[in-house]
Amino acid sequence: MNKTDLIEHIAKEADISKAAAGRALEALIGGVTKTLKKGDSVSLVGFGTFAVTKRAARTGRNPRTGATIKIKAAKVPKFRPGKALKEAL
Known part of the structure; x- marks a missing residue:
């Protein structure tokens, strides 16, 4: 399912226009990103939790040349599914 499919699904399930569903989805994505x-983290009870984790700096290898490279530390998004989502699958 891509973004367009998701907007169509939201519009159908919520009985709203595709434009309104698109704005709602953009608002959700924007709120989570912000x-x-x-x-901070975003918890949606029954669905899951979005959080930021820190990834430490490490060394890696360039697969093309085999040379050792340094990979910088980074903040990365993480999703932990909730109990209801796990049980639904």
Whole structure:
């Protein structure tokens, strides 16, 4: 399912226009992104939790040349599914 399919699904299930569903989806994505940028987490009970984790700096290898490279530390998004989502699968 891509973004367009998801918008169509939201519009159908919520009985709203595709434009309104698109705005709602963009608002959700924007809210999650903004909260994660601040370093907070977003919990949707039954669905899951979005959080930011820190990945330490490490060394890696360039697969083409085999040369050792340094990979910088980074903040990465993480999703932990909730109990209801796990049981649904």
